[in-house]
Amino acid sequence: MRIPCPHCGQRDVGEFRYGGDASKARPAHGTGDMKAWHDYYFLFDNPKGPHDEYWQHVLGCRQWFKLTRNTATNEIGEQP
Amino acid sequence: MLDRRSALASAKPYTSSVLQIGEAHGFSLLQVAGLAKAISPITGKLPVKVGLAVTSEGRTLMRTGPNQFWIIGPEVDDIETKLPEIAIITPLSHSRTRIVIEGEPARNVLAKGVPLDFHHSAFKSGTFAMTGLHHTPVLVHCVGENRFEIYALRTFAVSVYEWLTDAALEFAR
């Protein structure tokens, strides 16, 4: 599997660190609603299909970026 | 004046009739973060794309990321004093060991451990990649048809050097 770093180009997945789900909106600072925090932190859509996610090019330029990958096939589409 | 010590001082020298692997001493390295248009009047024109290395005023200029550059100059260089007002600088001269590998088998040796395409058409002279070797971050710079300079983190220099000489065994005795 190769990950398209926006700066360094296509690189082997071993050069990257996976950053997880990028689709969730963090509750506003100061939100007292614990359910909102619980749902944001502990619940996942975990789709079998297109998944917006973060990656970091740790062995390369060390930049963070987002992309969309289909978790059923590992195909990577256009970056969001 | 601080004495510059080699991290490979204790490493076994490598000899082969077809391959050279050894330390290339005598360089200074500056990591610079800032805008190209502000920096280039001082350094000379900077590469536009990540992965390209250009020569300017006796130095190698590399673009290593968005608004991020490496400037490789001679052992004694005053570029460091000219940039602080313009960009964020991180002197890295003493953090890296530069290992050179040259010879016909060089590309095959590197291909064993670096997940890049080392074919002549894919990794050309004047280009570089920040990548991984032996689980450590390295910068691999192609400086000739079969000559590569590898900037390894000083702490891992011996380990990377030993990995290279070990990987070379099947190609050169």
Next chain:
Amino acid sequence: MFKPYSALALAKHALSPDRPWPRAWNSPEPKSSYDAIVIGGGGHGLATAYYLAKNHGLTNVAVLERNYIGSGNVGRNTTIIRSNYMIDGNTQFFEHSLKLWEGLSHELNFNCMVSHRGQVVLAVSPAQLDTFARRGNIMRLNGIDAELLDRGQVMKLLPYLDYSKDARWPIYGGIIQERAGTVRHDAVAWGYARAADTLGVHIIENCEVTGFVMDGDKAVGVETSRGKILAGKIGIAVAGHSSHVAKMAGLRVPIETHVLQAFVTEPVKPMVDHVISWGAELFYLSQSDKGGMVFGGHIDGFNTYTQRGQFPRIQTVAECAVSLLPLMSKLRLLRHWGGVMDMTPDGSPFIGRTERPNLYFNGGWCYQGFKATPASGWTFAHTIAHDEEHELNRAYSLDRFEKGRELDEFGIGNWTYKQ
């Protein structure tokens, strides 16, 4: 009804070779309704159906499997069983499972090749040996067997490891659980299926659940690729696809699906008589009866449903193998494969009720589900039959994060070298 397997049966069939063995389980057409449905024909789902029938007299039950039974993780794991957990909730649960493993072949009348060959976890520092002592004491206090080993004792048991003075990870000793070991994983699926079928459970293969039939917020049945099936109670046991199926019932769960790779070498003569786990990194190895070294390590590290791992993980697991057993560098890797499983925020599973009445959930096994198979089925059956958790799975609730009651196995559940 099947004739039980026995020495007499073996002799009879040997003497009349044209009389075939009866089918191990039937392939009935799904009925329009059952008292209970278990979604997922893996180890846990089949065990659940068996215990529903055996322990609770619920025999009007169907197991719905979208593929063939055993095609999921029960057929892909590295076969290890053990009960050396340190956190309350997990300690007792996995011990109950090991006790069930101990009699399982007899219980199911199916040879599951349960081999109590023992598991040794190796300590690579004096401090680590201290943590193992702590874990061993917790096990002992819970009535579970554990022995601390010094370096000399480990050398006697496992002479093939690297004890040289140049060893990168010197071995200081270890902890052994003698009752731990391995099980023939496929046999578990077939054994539970056959035993459940004998009691009247319907095993329905090639039947994929595509939706739930809801009556308000109550789940009263499922839509499947083989038609609609109604049920009084529905249990979900679909490791790897838990989020996927839960979503059909409008539920979001604390799970990310990840791939774990496993590896086997070419067969060699018998040499490794134990399960070995390492203290330097997550790495576990045993030798199968066919002779191949079966081993594995960490998950790849990113969400995927592909059941296919990537090369960097092959490389790091191979590095562990060669560091621990230098002879591994001479062996050829025969095969590698992957399975997808549910990873949870605390590394511990879920077995219990959901917010939907009559809908029950069993998942989140991270990559420690195989050893849990009997206890998982046993407690899930109890939960479904009584509409209430058993004491052994009470800690495994879906709402434990809300309540601050994580079972913090570092979020992975399997790091024997860190527990």
